[in-house]
Amino acid sequence: MTMVKLKMGMVGGGQGAFIGAVHRIAAQLDNQIELVCGAFNQNPDDTIASGLSFGLPKNRCYASYKEMFIEEQKLPDTERMDLVAIVTPNHLHYDIATLAIEHGFHVISDKPATLNLNQVIALSETLAKHNSLYALTHTYSGYPMIKEAKHRIKQDELGEIRKIVVNYPQGWLSQPTDENNKQAAWRLNPEMAGISCCIADIGVHGAHLAEYISGLTISHVCADLTTTVAGRYLDDDGTVMLRFSNGAKGVLLASQIATGEENNLTISLYGEKASLHWSQESPNSLIKKYPNQSSEIIRTGVGNLCAITQSNTRLPAGHPEGYIEAFANIYLNFAQQIHALKHQLVPPTSALDVPDIKDAIRGMTFIERVVQASESDQKWHKI
Amino acid sequence: MTMVKLKMGMVGGGQGAFIGAVHRIAAQLDNQIELVCGAFNQNPDDTIASGLSFGLPKNRCYASYKEMFIEEQKLPDTERMDLVAIVTPNHLHYDIATLAIEHGFHVISDKPATLNLNQVIALSETLAKHNSLYALTHTYSGYPMIKEAKHRIKQDELGEIRKIVVNYPQGWLSQPTDENNKQAAWRLNPEMAGISCCIADIGVHGAHLAEYISGLTISHVCADLTTTVAGRYLDDDGTVMLRFSNGAKGVLLASQIATGEENNLTISLYGEKASLHWSQESPNSLIKKYPNQSSEIIRTGVGNLCAITQSNTRLPAGHPEGYIEAFANIYLNFAQQIHALKHQLVPPTSALDVPDIKDAIRGMTFIERVVQASESDQKWHKI
């Protein structure tokens, strides 16, 4: 069958932006999507420089995302962009996503979805009125072993879940922040980041992962956020005690001041019958522990893994897949959704396994409730 | 110099009791102490059977601890027991320790020190009036790498401590408890264990370790204890958010229902300049992480470790020392304290590095405050 690639535009993510480059590699990794246009920078000259360096023609390097949506809409179907990747600081997500949807484009957005809860609710209403699809890049849910964990819990291999512990320590903001570090600057600026730095940037990944894998929802939180380094306005560390819909307990630890840590996200899910353990820095192993039996090392590519895990794996066992491949899985599955919609096909089950607007709402709700809970003397807060 | 061993009696710890056997091995490991008498069981016949199996003469197997203290006191100095090890369920600790002290014996006791806070305060007052020494077996503080961690923080290698995370998951109570499991039965019985199972049994180890290594004290707690398995009266799981005396934040996770976990105590201490990481199941490594530099694996027996670490190490590098050796370090150091007191010598610094009555009070305070905090709707509670 002839493969026709989906065409993607990008807002933000110009040269030198770490996450922009990751999006471009991930989107194009499986040959399902090609970058065709962009509004990469606020400065049009920079956008052109970026676009040319990415191999784009100059006329597809737009001065603004508004111009991009207007102009791309005019192009014939065979040329027009299908989807737009939003890779800007948080405060721009809402306007860009809304306009894109209104112009008929599908959206894949960096998390958190918007600057605040109201915006994401408005966005979901806009989505409901249009035919666009929406995906949110909760990257870690793209790892094969995370999908396998979700599957095994769904198959009841753990029995009732009793406790979930997510720990996400990073150390990159442990020192007084260099103003020239763009990544840090906007994340610590309330006008661009919203009401939280640590919880909005990484804590929300942990919360998503806990719900994604377990199939449970967080019902209550008790939070303690901290602004550790002097001169900051937002949290750079936080702990959240959790209660889940089924009565299970949980703890979410997130930190950007955990000196010396890289991106050490780990999660343990304890059920009545067994427990599962995963670490982002060794992502191709999933440990299963049993009461008074040998533990099991489940590995990417080894044995009877579920169909979704397999469709999110490219290599044979022992050939490490990493962060880019997990990111690419989100793009791959989203591309299949779009493809199915475009051609009025039934998408494969694996294509539906992408964080969407419901996850976006959950995430923004979580961030707002946690910040409120942290400021309160009351212990528990409903979510 | 001729070595004369200290003579030890034991209350509790008859045949088949796990921790009794550990005490006997640990006490005698370094040839500083010998077991000479005991009241091992409530049933005198069982005590005799146990004592004979341990190689004791029948006349040193006492029907009760009271009889043991009275009779041993009558013996000449060259025969009389010097110290008593208390290896019973919690509810007996206070009476035995008090009587031992009043009869002039030194005491080494299992933790938690007593059934409640009032008892341990009374015990400290008794101690103050007598010449006895008192040690509490917070085993994990006996590991060489824990001592090295403490030393390095004292040397300011981490800078100001900002966050401490202690996680202590066990799974041995994850299933409905077998009534025939004596270890479980009394720990889950409020009359024998006090107001807490999980926090009193293992959480208190984590709290001690955090304070021991960091040199800080916990100032506030916010707690969420859970009784997971139906039919229990006490907590089998708990999370405590912590604040420390210097403003540092912390989290203590403890669980006995973490299905499949063995004795997976870990601690991470994050300072301004670096962080330290230790895991009880791999106790001979201490990881030090720095901002944007290679990490360091500090190993028992390798390099310029501090004098106290060295005096708590028996083997060259790469020859694993484990739990029994950590336990033996507490006995070894306590024996040197007693020896110094007996012979009016100045004890070596390492001998003073033993958990004592102050730690006992801290521990009982922690347990009580955490249980109160868990029952409260208020978030933070002073300790």
Place this chain on the structure above:
Amino acid sequence: MTMVKLKMGMVGGGQGAFIGAVHRIAAQLDNQIELVCGAFNQNPDDTIASGLSFGLPKNRCYASYKEMFIEEQKLPDTERMDLVAIVTPNHLHYDIATLAIEHGFHVISDKPATLNLNQVIALSETLAKHNSLYALTHTYSGYPMIKEAKHRIKQDELGEIRKIVVNYPQGWLSQPTDENNKQAAWRLNPEMAGISCCIADIGVHGAHLAEYISGLTISHVCADLTTTVAGRYLDDDGTVMLRFSNGAKGVLLASQIATGEENNLTISLYGEKASLHWSQESPNSLIKKYPNQSSEIIRTGVGNLCAITQSNTRLPAGHPEGYIEAFANIYLNFAQQIHALKHQLVPPTSALDVPDIKDAIRGMTFIERVVQASESDQKWHKI
């Protein structure tokens, strides 16, 4: 600067071929190369089906590699393929590479370079007469931590190298081989694979890595190859004792019948002053051990890594890069070589860091000598 992608053709690697897909992803990962044509299968219809599924136009799907070279040569410079990737069984490498070079194309080839030593020598002579560049995909040398190891040895951080141990156990041929497993079938067929299976397929990677990192050359071998599973004609396991040019000793272990192993390549290099240790299944860590000092964990993305390591890294620390990224590094660096040649520029140093025809000759020499040595009663054999 406008980026113009290099254009690549492919021989072999049709749909369903594992390594073909890896080549395509790796080649295009960094947006420097695009696949424009191919002769993917022996059957022209299959080639067309494959090509269409990869998004190629039908007219660039050639019935044979000969046709492809002839037809592509006729195309204008702006359309013509620049380089060809050879992704076939071993016995075809020589003819394809030779013809490609003679038609003016650059070549990137799977290893081992040819079916035997004579062929690779002839190939090197062909290369010497033409302007083509040649790269051999010794993938593991593309990992950032391997490049860092090489750099540190060059900087004399280890002192004189004394011993190198490479261990490469796989288990995928541990069971009687399924005839339907195409990967296994040709590798075990002397006509397609040459005189060796295990040494030619994976042992040669280990030998290359030892020489690549250390900067030494293997001078003598003593070998013991085994055909473990009944009915096979070639080795599926082997051990080779090594002597290096500087007098250092070494051992290479390779196995395809190491039941349960995935792709567990590890290497340790011991010098007078320190040692380095790397494991392919945890590729982003490099351990450095010292005499009686703490060990060091060198990590991708952390600290002052050398310029070449950095130019072969895409993500910040803690975001795992894996096999595909290592493979892509070979393509990226080779693309920069071709680009520099095309535009008469001086290539960056990192671009020259690609296995080439000299490595190809070393590899084929190694394979032949090891097979001879294994058949001999004599212990040592010069190489």
Place this chain on the structure above:
Amino acid sequence: MTMVKLKMGMVGGGQGAFIGAVHRIAAQLDNQIELVCGAFNQNPDDTIASGLSFGLPKNRCYASYKEMFIEEQKLPDTERMDLVAIVTPNHLHYDIATLAIEHGFHVISDKPATLNLNQVIALSETLAKHNSLYALTHTYSGYPMIKEAKHRIKQDELGEIRKIVVNYPQGWLSQPTDENNKQAAWRLNPEMAGISCCIADIGVHGAHLAEYISGLTISHVCADLTTTVAGRYLDDDGTVMLRFSNGAKGVLLASQIATGEENNLTISLYGEKASLHWSQESPNSLIKKYPNQSSEIIRTGVGNLCAITQSNTRLPAGHPEGYIEAFANIYLNFAQQIHALKHQLVPPTSALDVPDIKDAIRGMTFIERVVQASESDQKWHKI
């Protein structure tokens, strides 16, 4: 039942000798043996100083081992030593063991058993003529997970064994040897150590472990020993390719110049159906790998381990047992052998699981053949 401890004498192992202290702790750990006498040093005054420091009466501190055997023989059964531990450099083992046996004492000896093969054969003949029992301290065979590995292979869990890889790197002799390091001095002195340093000191442990676990015997060797550091007379590094009785292949790597390594003994045994992997520095885990299935982590204290494993374990799961406990297992089992002999009882199966004179002969044979093989130009040598 009243426990009467066995009484032990010691030759060598005075104050400051590392392995002497280990023997004393290990022997007495399980309360089955007590040290009652010794000839710890060549200098009688030092022996007395050592003995007193160990708590012995002066009259049991003997000027020589000859005097000790003569005098102890005269004592009544209730006081006389039962067994002697030989803890001297290799060249003294034979004379001491022979005399001890001739005087009716049981012997437990450091390895290698004697200075050369002739001596150990003579020793075995002496043993055959007397009633003494003999044990050799191949410590690593005392670890519970090693016993479990042996059991599982015996149960055919691996199928036919095909390959065994033992790697034993140490780095303690990587630097020019300090003459004041007594441990190094005698091991590198041919008159005291025999014809080999590295193979006799540690390689023989690896060979023993391979045979012990697998139940196979080494039939042929091909060896390459090296004297790395200038000025030495004996090997400080070696590699030995192995063939086993069933046709399995193997490799033994041993090194004392592996800079930065501690005591990093590892072994992998590959069978038709599965493989087992153990590492001395993480001794409480045994990894089992299967073809295309999840791997298994078998842990000390977890699940249905065999009876012998259990009788060599003291603690519940997750409480690390280490080198001393493994050493103590050899003493414990040997003590039970002696006890059974003394009281004409049938010893438990676990008591027979102790390296004995047959292992001693195997070990000395291995050392001699490996040294011969290394000096030969011929590849394979029968053993």
